[in-house]
Amino acid sequence: xSDQPTGVPREEYRPSPSxxxxxxxxxxxxxxxxxxxxxxxxxxxxxxxxxxxxxxxxHWNERFAREVGLENVITHGMLTMGSVISRIAEWAVDPGAIxxxxxxxxxxxxxxxxxxxxxxxxxxxxxxxxxxxxxxTEAGIARLDxxxxxxxxKVLGRTQVKVRLS
Numbered sequence: 815x816s817d818q819p820t821g822v823p824r825e826e827y828r829p830s831p832s833x834x835x836x837x838x839x840x841x842x843x844x845x846x847x848x849x850x851x852x853x854x855x856x857x858x859x860x861x862x863x864x865x866x867x868x869x870x871x872x873h874w875n876e877r878f879a880r881e882v883g884l885e886n887v888i889t890h891g892m893l894t895m896g897s898v899i900s901r902i903a904e905w906a907v908d909p910g911a912i913x914x915x916x917x918x919x920x921x922x923x924x925x926x927x928x929x930x931x932x933x934x935x936x937x938x939x940x941x942x943x944x945x946x947x948x949x950x951t952e953a954g955i956a957r958l959d960x961x962x963x964x965x966x967x968k969v970l971g972r973t974q975v976k977v978r979l980s
Contacts, residue, residue: 835907838979841946841956848944848958850901853936854889854925860933862893876927888922894969898942898962905944906977913955917973923964940964947974954978 836847859873868890871878879887895917903909928935940962947959956977962970 835911836905836979838949838951838954838956841949841979843946843948846943846945848901848905848942848960850940850942852897852901852940852942854893854897854923854938854940855934855936856887856925856927857932857934858893859887859889859925862890866890866892868892884922884924886924886926889925891919894919894923894940894962897940898960898970898973899975901942902944902958902960902975902977906979911977911979912975913978914976915974917960918971919969920971921964921967921969923969938964940969944975954980 841847856874863869863873872882872884872888873890874887876887879885895915899912899915900909903912906912923940924938926937927933928937941964942960942962944958944960946956948957950956956979958975958977960970960973960975962968962973
């Protein structure tokens with residue numbers, strides 16, 4: 815990471831993304847690089863439905879979700895994956911650094927209604943840990959192996975994200 819240049823007032827100094835992005839040479843296989851707890855609410859599901867156009871009833875209607883055999887309303891699978899990917903993009907400092915990802919949806923993420931308070935009160939969360947699985951110095955790519963749970967249940971399996979780093 816670069817130091818602030820001499821003569822530039824602290825409030826005006828903005829390091830470039832390349833100054834603060836993780837460096838491939840600094841990564842070690844097995845090292846944890848990202849951990850996050852990602853809160854989710856019913857309002858998050860509504861916002862995602864609006865953005866994606868996925869208004870399937872299982873993502874907002876408890877009665878319907880139960881009629882089709884679910885415990886309760888569940889989050890959109892791609893909202894789950896996108897929430898995880900966004901934390902890795904933040905770590906990489908550049909969303910364009912993510913060159914590939916894969917996962918298996920292993921269990922639904924149940925998002926119960928808040929018992930009281932605003933609809934955007936989080937009622938569940940995703941817990942994620944991303945560790946370095948491999949480093950390809952020739953290609954400039956790090957593979958992150960990611961574990962994601964909700965309520966102690968694994969919700970994404972075999973999740974891997976490839977990130978291009980300098």
